[in-house]
Amino acid sequence: MPFDETLALNQAFLSAITSQDPGLVKYAQEEANNFIRVRLREDAICRRILPAEPVTREDYVPQLEDDEPVILVEMEPRSPGALTMGLGRLAPPSFIFHTRRFPVRLHILESPRLRKHIHQLETYRADIRKLLAEILVKDLGYREDIEFFKMVDTALGVDATGAAKDKNVFTGVQQSWEIPGGISRVTLAEAHKRTMYPEGRIPVSKIVTNITSLAELQKLERLEVGDDRAADIFFEGWGDRTIFGLDVIATIKREIITDGVFYMFGDPNFMGKFYVRTEPTMYIKTEDLEVEFYCYEIIGAAIAWADAIHRFVFVTE
Amino acid sequence: MVMRQYLNYCEPVRGGFAGPLVKIRPLNSTDAAAGKLVAGRVVTLNSNGEFVAGNGNDKKRMPLFLIMGTNTPSVWSSGVVDSLTRWVPMGHLGEGAVALVATGGYEIQSTEYKKTDEGGSPITYNPNDPLTVDGNGVLVKSTSPATDWIVGVCSWHENAENIKPAATGPTGVNAHGLQTITFWSVFRPIYS
DSSP: OOHHHHHHHHHHHHHHHTOSOHHHHHHHHHHHHHHHHHHHHHHOTHHHHSOOEEOOGGGOOOOSSOOSOEEEEEOOOOOOOOOOOOTTOOOOOOOOOOOOEEEEEOEEEEOOOEEEEHHHHTTOOSOHHHHHHHHHHHHHHHHHHHHHHHHHHHHTTOOTTOOOOOOOTTTOOOOEEEEESOSSHHHHHHHHHHTTOSTTOOOEEEEEEEHHHHHHHTTOOHHHHOSTHHHHHHHHOSTTOOBTTBEEEEESOTTTSOTTEEEEEEOGGGTEEEEEEEEEEEEEEEETTEEEEEEEEEEEEEESOOTTEEEEEEEOO | OOOHHHHSOEEEEESOOOGGGEEEEOBOHHHHHTTOOOTTOEEEEOTTSOEEESOTTOTTSOOEEEEEOTTSTTTBOOOEETTEEOOEESSOBSTTEEEEETTSSOEEEESOBOSBOTTSOBOOOOTTOEEEEOTTSOEEEOSOTTTSOOOEEEOOOOOSSTTSOOOOSSEEEOTTSOEEEEEEEOOOOOOO
16 A cells, blocks of 8 residues: 555554544444454354354343353254164154254453553554454454364363374264374375264365464375476365365464374264354544543354364374 | 352452453463362463462462463353263364462452361351462462561451441442452562
8 A cells, every 4th residue: 555545544543543523433443343253254264164154132142040142952852763673563663863062151351451642643654454353363363263262172172281092072083193103195094084984974074274284285295296296286276176175275273283283074964063243343532632442242162062173183104 | 140250250340441451371270170260260381381279389470369360161161061072172172271370469359268277167257367278279368477488468358238237347248148258469570
């Protein structure tokens, strides 16, 4: 954006937030909100795994034990299965089915409160709206992903050290594995094979890893990849290529998904729910010569079935 | 009926809105599962930066008073029912517990105090009695204040509503109908 245009936008933005007119302050908040919402959808990778669905207060189910917002979700009832019967008996055993429900409780994610003297803010030559959006989105998106992957690891029984040693907390089936041999065609195929072990047989559709682990994939040689696409990857990067037909998503958040860790996820309908009551919203307050900004969102998610979630740690001996 | 989130309760009745004076840290999962980290309990930070109940026999540790613990569903709703996991929530696995730091300028009301001694006799609390905690972070009158880990000094019960009986000391019933103790937070570390 040309410098003059940025300067004009900054001045308009600052005039709006320092205005006594509530309408102009609202305009400034909306200007920032547009940036934040778009960026958060791009940056929080958890929303690409379990898409967020909007909810309203009409979706809340009041609880006896507390007054926090809760949404109840129904699960598909299970059945005992069909029987092979000899002729001569007219009625098979009966079965009363029950649906199970699970709650999704909402909570608030808040950014830190950013404070600045108005006259210091006026010296900024960068686009203030983008600057704020960058900071706040980074914080909210980071927090979302931390919470999401903690939920995923808990469902898979991964211990606090990140070691893959426990089992799916719902079924007891191991779905968190250490794969020896580093990252190669063979070990990736081995991991993919193990996603077919759980009883649900839910096909996975996404691989989620971090950028350094994705870079490891670029080392795959022509012999492993099978054709000239090894050279294409060498020159062009991984791009949006798939592996075994699975979309590959790589995050820059190496602190959340550590090197060598790959997750594989199936259809979100086989996992749980992710609800958004309030999309990221900017709050702006001006007092004396100080402006205060913060951003919050009200979200909630839960995993109620983990057959479509898998975690692999590729290790070299 | 008192709702689950108010059965264990802690609030600063004086000192105003705590705001930025709170500390937000994760709960230690072992203590949380054992029911030791409800609101009102005295906690400290362990070496992993988690809230644990009591001081872990280290009288140098800074005491904090939990105001949102495992009884607050948006802090803790593990989805485990009778040892069976039914669901795994996002963000409610103890990550966002909130506590008041004992050196803040508060007068605090808490449900988490001992009403009887080990022999079953009632404990009488008077203004200015020093408070320490047991191993589970429950407040109790100090019997050896010179060497105990002192975290508070009893004040005078505050009625949230005028319809309640007049206070007769630091203990009394709060607006949710629960017995509470009211005290000023203080802290004296002991280096030995």
